[in-house]
Amino acid sequence: MKVIAVASQKGGSGKTTLAGHLAVQAEMAGAGPVALVDTDPQGSLSEWWNEREAETPLFARTSIEKLKADVERMDRMGINLLIIDTPPAITETIANVLTVADLLIIPTRPSPHDLRAVGATVELAEGLDTPLIFVVNGATPRARITGEAAIALSQHGTLAPSILHQRVDFASSMIDGRTVMELNSASKSSEEITKLWSYIHERINKMPVSMSSHISRSPKPANGFGAQMASV
Ligand SMILES: Nc1ncnc2c1ncn2[C@@H]1O[C@H](COP(=O)(O)OP(=O)(O)OP(=O)(O)O)[C@@H](O)[C@H]1O
Numbered sequence: 001m002k003v004i005a006v007a008s009q010k011g012g013s014g015k016t017t018l019a020g021h022l023a024v025q026a027e028m029a030g031a032g033p034v035a036l037v038d039t040d041p042q043g044s045l046s047e048w049w050n051e052r053e054a055e056t057p058l059f060a061r062t063s064i065e066k067l068k069a070d071v072e073r074m075d076r077m078g079i080n081l082l083i084i085d086t087p088p089a090i091t092e093t094i095a096n097v098l099t100v101a102d103l104l105i106i107p108t109r110p111s112p113h114d115l116r117a118v119g120a121t122v123e124l125a126e127g128l129d130t131p132l133i134f135v136v137n138g139a140t141p142r143a144r145i146t147g148e149a150a151i152a153l154s155q156h157g158t159l160a161p162s163i164l165h166q167r168v169d170f171a172s173s174m175i176d177g178r179t180v181m182e183l184n185s186a187s188k189s190s191e192e193i194t195k196l197w198s199y200i201h202e203r204i205n206k207m208p209v210s211m212s213s214h215i216s217r218s219p220k221p222a223n224g225f226g227a228q229m230a231s232v
């Protein structure tokens with residue numbers, strides 16, 4: 001199992017949007033079973049998941065105290081990918097999440113405020129040796145600041161080549177628990193997510209050692225996820 005954390009100190013940068021979209025896209029692309037964890041007290045991801053009709057991705061309810069043990073349990077249960085959404089602050093929660101993460105995704109809007117806020121998240125990830133990828137989100141097509149933000153970010157770490165633009169369906173699709181791909185698989189926003197997932201997938205596949213490979217494995221059960229995999 002690979003574990004992806006989505007974090008950034010800046011509120012509204014697109015953490016929850018990305019966590020939900022990447023989980024659904026990973027599942028659609030055959031990288032499942034995918035599970036989601038929401039560590040943000042605002043609970044936006046769990047609210048989205050509660051509105052969802054589709055059964056996948058799974059949603060795992062846990063707490064920071066139990067996170068490590070639950071991550072290990074999900075791995076043993078046969079989850080292939082876990083995506084963890086986090087709150088918009090540098091808190092102990094994020095530090096805890098990063099200790100179980102193989103990769104950190106930092107969504108950043110192309111604005112000076114967002115760019116200034118990136119430093120704290122990057123420092124935390126570097127301190128814990130967690131590889132990171134920046135994703136520019138909410139870009140305005142053809143705006144010069146997008147290119148400038150991309151250059152600034154790439155000086156601090158790896159920048160995903162697929163930029164997510166400001167498109168109303170990223171917000172509207174999530175109202176009833178869906179994603180842009182489930183609204184219209186041929187839309188520009190769907191294409192952006194598909195490309196972004198391909199890139200991230202390639203990155204995590206190339207990672208030789210996953211956190212979960214340190215965990216002793218036991219045979220995968222044939223059915224269900226037991227009491228630990230619960231809907232909220
Ligand atoms: N690319 C986009 N195009 C249009 N709307 C977007 C885009 N990305 C995010 N949004 C909208 O912007 C708002 C903030 O996004 P989101 O909730 O994903 O950010 P967040 O980082 O999780 O916020 P918080 O820090 O509060 O947890 C939401 O209303 C979401 O629907």
Ligand SMILES: [Mg+2]
Nearest residue numbers: 015016040044
């Ligand atoms: Mg959020």
